[in-house]
Amino acid sequence: MAMMLRRPLPAALILVLLWAGWRLAVLWHTGIPLPMIHDEFSYLLQADIFAHGHLAMPPHPLGRFFESPMELFRPVYASKYPPGQALFLALGQRLFGSPFYGVLIGNALMLFTFCLMLYAWVPCRWALAVSAMFGLILSPGTYWTDSYWGGSVAASGGALVLLGIGIYRARQGPLAGVVFAVGVMLLFWTRPYEGGVFTLLVLMVFTRELWRKRRASVFAVAVLALALGGVWTCYDNQAVTGNPFRLPYQLHMSQYEVVPVFWFQPLRPEPAYSHPRLAALWGTNGAEVSYYEKERPRWQLLGIGLVGALVSFKRLSLTVLLALAVPVAWRDPLFRKMAIVAGVFLLALSVETYHLEHYTAPLWAALALMVAVWAERAWNLRLRRQHVGVALVLLALASPAISFMAYESIKARYFPNLKPDSMNRSSPIYWPKRRFALTERLSSLDRPQLVIVRYPSPDWALHVEWVYNSADIDRQRVVFAHDLGTEQDRALLGYYPDRTAWLLTFDRVSGQEHIEPYPPAAISTAGDGKSASCINVR
Secondary structure: OOOHOHHHHHHHHHHHHHHHHHHHHHHHHOOOOOOOOOHHHHHHHHHHHOOOOOOOOOOOOHHHHOOOEEEEOOOOEEEOOOOOOHEEEEHHHHHHOOOOHHHHHHHHHHHHHHHHHHHHOOOHHHOOOOOOOHHHOOOOOOOHHHHOOHHHHHHHHHHHHHHHHHHHHOOOOOOOOOOHHHHHHHHHHHHHHHHHHHHHHHHHHHHHHHOOOOOOHHHHHHHHHHHHHHHHHHHHHHHOOOOOOOOOHHHHHHHHOOOOEEEEOOOOOOOOOOOOHHHHHHOOOHHHHHHOOOOOOOOHHHHHHHHHHHHHOOOHHHHHHHHHOOOOOOHHHHHHHHHHHHHHHHHOOOOOOOHHHHHHHHHHHHHHHHHHHHHHHOOEEEEEEEEOHHHEEEEEHHHHHHHHHHHHHHHHHHHEEEEEEOOOOOOOOHHHHHHHHHHHHOOOOOOOOEEEEOEEEEOOOOOOOOOOOOOOOOOEEEEEOOOOHHHHHHHHHHOOOOEEEEEEEOOOOOOOOOEEEHHHHHHHHOOOOOOOOOOOOO
């Protein structure tokens, strides 16, 4: 076993198998997590489209009833996001019957690529130790492992970029070019802006070494692989936006969003919305603009953005702070290069309007390399003849797990009643289970069902959205649609005459949902649809 752990490929495979066994054991106990964030439903939509062999679906003739955040309905029905995360979710759906297994495949790929990358740069003991630390970071309960909106795939792209350069330093062969190109494409297919910044920074800090060992054949292989990926990207863009050089994200922004990607940009003109709930989120008087306008003057957002970027990799914060505060590795050229990449990368992220942990995913491989170099240097550190290095390194490597367990214990001690069944029904923790339970009950009925959702007001609980559907809306057992008023709803009822129509409403204060047959008078004037008696949705 010890001999196997000295070799990168067997070590990476053993690490992934151990992590996968642990994760699947926990999953058997907890069950598959449910989506709750707008972005997750969007990724799941695109995964379902890919799983059915399409890049996009034709626009629905009554698409205005189904429009919800983060999705495109014109000129096609698709997600607004790049395809990388959805491809992994689709793989899980096709191979194992659930897109959540695609999340686990992405997590396993991250561990595998991190381990290989570290073996290419540092001694095997530190490569294995830091890789194991990231296995603890990807513990159940963290949102990279329990949600559908990504992180691990982009982190894998960053690791492959550094792995490609590491291979090139040792042997200037075609493999280095292929690995580098695959990493760049994974970054572009997940986090285009952040991945592009990371790739450029890495190339800049290694420019002298790459130029000194330049090999035209490796460059040609990398360019060819990138060209093939670029051709597919253009094909995917063409299928979704109608323009090979326009990203779905850009199209979505032009159709819905007023707030810009970067805080120094001005607000865009408000587009026309199909229903007022979209305006309450995206419009000039909506929640997103309220957040954007909260800080004045604009230059203050640079500091706020930098703090947000730093906080976004909170699971690594103590480890990185130790590596920076205990200056035993600053003389190492590799440590300095990764520190430069990290610093400039965070500055580039600080100009973005929003900051979430997975935005920093491309940087995590560079942080892993920094930690490994520091751990190697700090291990033998002595202070007043006391061997303190071992304790520092063990603390740094264990801190992600310690911080996570501390958070869980604090939550259990001081918030013992913070459970889904005791929370407001409009909370992000509670409502996905209610939606799932309702869908299961309606699916068990004889006829296909149509649920028309009426919120107390357009701006009510904007984080709670029940109207999300799969790739083929018309073939679903249960279809969710927005209530656009009795007159417009007749068109929807007439389009689905064979479905039982329900009206889903909510209490404004408690969030308690109530479902009842859609008013029979409206159904009778719309077509041959039959009414139904009220059912218990608890």
